[in-house]
Amino acid sequence: MFFYDESINTCPNMTVDKISDVKINLQGAIKDLDYQIQSLSQQDPLFGFISSKYIRCGKENCRCKQSPKSQHGPYFYLRLEPEYKFTKYLGKRIPDAVEERIIIGSTIKELERKRKKLNLTLEKIDNL
Numbered sequence: 001m002f003f004y005d006e007s008i009n010t011c012p013n014m015t016v017d018k019i020s021d022v023k024i025n026l027q028g029a030i031k032d033l034d035y036q037i038q039s040l041s042q043q044d045p046l047f048g049f050i051s052s053k054y055i056r057c058g059k060e061n062c063r064c065k066q067s068p069k070s071q072h073g074p075y076f077y078l079r080l081e082p083e084y085k086f087t088k089y090l091g092k093r094i095p096d097a098v099e100e101r102i103i104i105g106s107t108i109k110e111l112e113r114k115r116k117k118l119n120l121t122l123e124k125i126d127n128l
Ligand SMILES: [Zn+2]
Pocket: 056, 057, 058, 059, 062, 063, 064, 065, 072
Protein backbone atom coordinates (compact mmCIF):
# COMPACT_ATOMS: atom_id res chain seq x y z
CA MET A 1 0.00 0.00 0.00
CA PHE A 2 1.33 3.40 -0.94
CA PHE A 3 1.13 6.31 1.41
CA TYR A 4 0.22 9.80 0.42
CA ASP A 5 0.66 12.74 2.75
CA GLU A 6 -1.69 15.56 1.90
CA SER A 7 0.31 18.17 3.82
CA ILE A 8 3.20 17.81 1.38
CA ASN A 9 0.97 19.24 -1.30
CA THR A 10 0.89 22.70 0.27
CA CYS A 11 4.50 23.01 1.38
CA PRO A 12 6.00 26.07 -0.35
CA ASN A 13 9.66 25.10 0.11
CA MET A 14 9.64 21.94 -1.92
CA THR A 15 12.75 21.03 -3.77
CA VAL A 16 12.70 19.44 -7.21
CA ASP A 17 13.76 16.15 -5.65
CA LYS A 18 10.88 16.28 -3.22
CA ILE A 19 8.45 17.12 -5.98
CA SER A 20 9.48 14.09 -7.96
CA ASP A 21 9.22 11.97 -4.80
CA VAL A 22 5.70 13.22 -4.28
CA LYS A 23 4.89 12.48 -7.92
CA ILE A 24 6.18 8.95 -7.58
CA ASN A 25 4.15 8.48 -4.40
CA LEU A 26 1.04 9.84 -6.08
CA GLN A 27 1.49 7.67 -9.14
CA GLY A 28 1.98 4.67 -6.92
CA ALA A 29 -1.11 5.47 -4.89
CA ILE A 30 -3.16 5.90 -8.07
CA LYS A 31 -1.87 2.59 -9.42
CA ASP A 32 -2.76 0.97 -6.13
CA LEU A 33 -6.29 2.41 -6.32
CA ASP A 34 -6.59 1.23 -9.94
CA TYR A 35 -5.75 -2.26 -8.82
CA GLN A 36 -8.21 -2.21 -5.92
CA ILE A 37 -11.00 -0.81 -8.10
CA GLN A 38 -10.30 -3.40 -10.77
CA SER A 39 -10.39 -6.34 -8.39
CA LEU A 40 -13.54 -5.09 -6.62
CA SER A 41 -15.20 -4.60 -10.01
CA GLN A 42 -14.86 -8.32 -10.60
CA GLN A 43 -16.95 -9.06 -7.51
CA ASP A 44 -20.30 -8.20 -9.02
CA PRO A 45 -20.83 -4.78 -7.41
CA LEU A 46 -24.19 -3.06 -7.24
CA PHE A 47 -24.28 0.74 -7.48
CA GLY A 48 -27.14 2.10 -5.49
CA PHE A 49 -28.74 1.86 -2.09
CA ILE A 50 -31.44 0.04 -0.19
CA SER A 51 -34.59 1.84 0.85
CA SER A 52 -37.48 0.66 2.97
CA LYS A 53 -41.11 1.53 3.38
CA TYR A 54 -44.27 0.61 5.24
CA ILE A 55 -47.39 -0.15 3.28
CA ARG A 56 -51.15 -0.56 3.53
CA CYS A 57 -52.32 -3.88 2.23
CA GLY A 58 -55.68 -2.68 0.98
CA LYS A 59 -57.77 -5.20 2.88
CA GLU A 60 -60.93 -3.62 4.16
CA ASN A 61 -60.75 -4.94 7.73
CA CYS A 62 -57.02 -4.77 8.28
CA ARG A 63 -55.69 -2.68 11.16
CA CYS A 64 -53.29 -0.95 8.74
CA LYS A 65 -56.22 0.97 7.35
CA GLN A 66 -56.95 2.62 10.70
CA SER A 67 -53.53 3.73 11.85
CA PRO A 68 -50.24 4.52 10.11
CA LYS A 69 -48.49 2.84 13.05
CA SER A 70 -50.11 -0.46 12.07
CA GLN A 71 -48.86 -0.47 8.50
CA HIS A 72 -47.00 -3.52 7.23
CA GLY A 73 -43.28 -3.67 6.88
CA PRO A 74 -40.70 -2.49 6.61
CA TYR A 75 -40.26 -3.85 3.10
CA PHE A 76 -36.94 -3.37 1.41
CA TYR A 77 -36.18 -2.16 -2.07
CA LEU A 78 -33.02 -2.02 -4.05
CA ARG A 79 -32.55 1.24 -5.91
CA LEU A 80 -29.90 1.32 -8.57
CA GLU A 81 -28.09 3.93 -10.60
CA PRO A 82 -28.43 5.72 -12.89
CA GLU A 83 -30.63 8.11 -10.93
CA TYR A 84 -31.91 5.26 -8.77
CA LYS A 85 -34.88 4.79 -11.06
CA PHE A 86 -34.55 1.06 -11.22
CA THR A 87 -36.23 -0.44 -8.18
CA LYS A 88 -36.26 -4.08 -7.23
CA TYR A 89 -38.40 -5.42 -4.44
CA LEU A 90 -36.32 -7.38 -1.90
CA GLY A 91 -38.91 -8.38 0.66
CA LYS A 92 -38.91 -8.24 4.44
CA ARG A 93 -35.22 -9.06 4.73
CA ILE A 94 -32.24 -7.76 2.85
CA PRO A 95 -30.43 -10.72 1.29
CA ASP A 96 -26.82 -10.89 2.54
CA ALA A 97 -25.47 -11.17 -0.98
CA VAL A 98 -27.25 -7.97 -2.05
CA GLU A 99 -25.97 -6.07 0.95
CA GLU A 100 -22.42 -7.21 0.24
CA ARG A 101 -22.65 -6.19 -3.39
CA ILE A 102 -23.96 -2.75 -2.38
CA ILE A 103 -21.02 -2.34 -0.01
CA ILE A 104 -18.61 -3.34 -2.79
CA GLY A 105 -20.27 -0.81 -5.09
CA SER A 106 -19.97 2.05 -2.61
CA THR A 107 -16.38 1.09 -1.82
CA ILE A 108 -15.57 1.36 -5.53
CA LYS A 109 -17.20 4.79 -5.65
CA GLU A 110 -15.18 5.91 -2.65
CA LEU A 111 -11.92 4.68 -4.19
CA GLU A 112 -12.79 6.41 -7.46
CA ARG A 113 -13.30 9.68 -5.58
CA LYS A 114 -9.89 9.25 -3.95
CA ARG A 115 -8.30 8.46 -7.30
CA LYS A 116 -9.86 11.56 -8.86
CA LYS A 117 -8.47 13.69 -6.04
CA LEU A 118 -4.99 12.24 -6.46
CA ASN A 119 -5.13 12.74 -10.22
CA LEU A 120 -6.04 16.40 -9.70
CA THR A 121 -3.14 16.81 -7.28
CA LEU A 122 -0.83 15.18 -9.80
CA GLU A 123 -2.06 17.58 -12.48
CA LYS A 124 -1.40 20.54 -10.17
CA ILE A 125 2.14 19.34 -9.55
CA ASP A 126 2.72 18.92 -13.27
CA ASN A 127 1.61 22.52 -13.78
CA LEU A 128 3.96 23.97 -11.15
ZN1 LIG B 1 -53.02 -4.47 6.19
